[in-house]
Amino acid sequence: MTLLSLKGVTKRFGGLTAVNGLSFDLREGETVGLLGPNGSGKTTALNMISGYLPVSEGTIALGGDTISGLGPERIAHRGVARTFQLVRALPSLSVGENVLAALAFRREPVWGKAAESRINDLLSDVGLAGRAGQPADSLTYIDLKRMELARALASEPSLLLLDEWLAGLNPTELRAGIDLITSLRDRGITILLVEHVMDAVRALCSRCIVMNAGGKIADGPTADVLADGEVIRAYLGEDHA
Structure with a gap:
C-alpha cells in the first residue's frame, strides 16, 4: 500500500527552482534512500513533506490524503516525524x-x-x-x-524522515546507528533517509531515489541505482562515468 506520494512537486525561491517536478511513491514499510550531491534539493524535499516549506506546485499525499498546504504541526499529527542535519x-x-x-x-x-x-x-x-x-x-x-x-x-510516526542522521559518526558509532535504524525498519516504520554514507545506504535501503539539480534522475533497486552512469556523473563528474 502506498503511504507517501509526491506528484510534480516543485519549490521555487524567487528565481531559483530548488526542486523541480519531483514525483515518487513510498510503500508502507519501505526504507528508501534519497540521494544526490550537495545542493540537489534533498533537504528541501524533506522540508516540503514535513510542512516546513510550502510547495510551489504539485501535491503531497499521505495515506491517500493531501497534506501539502498543511502546517508542520498538523502533518506531524498525521504521523510524519523527522530529524534534522543539525x-x-x-x-x-x-x-x-x-x-x-x-x-x-x-x-x-x-x-x-x-x-x-x-x-x-x-x-x-x-x-x-x-x-x-x-x-x-x-x-x-x-x-x-x-x-x-x-x-x-x-x-x-508511520513515516520517519532522517536527514543525514548518520553523518559525522566514527566507524563504531556508524555501525550502531545502522543497527538502530534497522531495528526501526523491522518494526514496520516507513523511512525516507537522506544520506551520503554509501555503506549505510547499501545496508539499509532496498531502493534509492537520486536527485540532481532539483530533479529526479534515478529511482530503483539500490545496487542498480548506484551503478547507473548518470548517478555516477552527478556525484563524481563525467570522467568517472
Whole structure:
C-alpha cells in the first residue's frame, strides 16, 4: 500500500527552482534512500513533506490524503516525524525533558507516570537507557542524535524522515546507528533517509531515489541505482562515468 506520494512537486525561491517536478511513491514499510550531491534539493524535499516549506506546485499525499498546504504541526499529527542535519536539542533541559516535550505536543499528549514510562522506553530503544536525568547539553554528538531520534519516535510516526542522521559518526558509532535504524525498519516504520554514507545506504535501503539539480534522475533497486552512469556523473563528474 502506498503511504507517501509526491506528484510534480516543485519549490521555487524567487528565481531559483530548488526542486523541480519531483514525483515518487513510498510503500508502507519501505526504507528508501534519497540521494544526490550537495545542493540537489534533498533537504528541501524533506522540508516540503514535513510542512516546513510550502510547495510551489504539485501535491503531497499521505495515506491517500493531501497534506501539502498543511502546517508542520498538523502533518506531524498525521504521523510524519523527522530529524534534522543539525540536532535541535533543548539544551537547558534534561534528556528526559527533551523527550517529554515531544510527548506533550503529539496528537494524543502523554503526561505524568505514563510519560515517565514512555520516556524510559523510548530512551532504551535508542541506546540511552537510564539517562533521562542527564543534562542534554552534556551529551556527545552520537547521543544527541539518539535523543533527537527518541523525540521523533515519541509521536509514534508511520513515516520517519532522517536527514543525514548518520553523518559525522566514527566507524563504531556508524555501525550502531545502522543497527538502530534497522531495528526501526523491522518494526514496520516507513523511512525516507537522506544520506551520503554509501555503506549505510547499501545496508539499509532496498531502493534509492537520486536527485540532481532539483530533479529526479534515478529511482530503483539500490545496487542498480548506484551503478547507473548518470548517478555516477552527478556525484563524481563525467570522467568517472
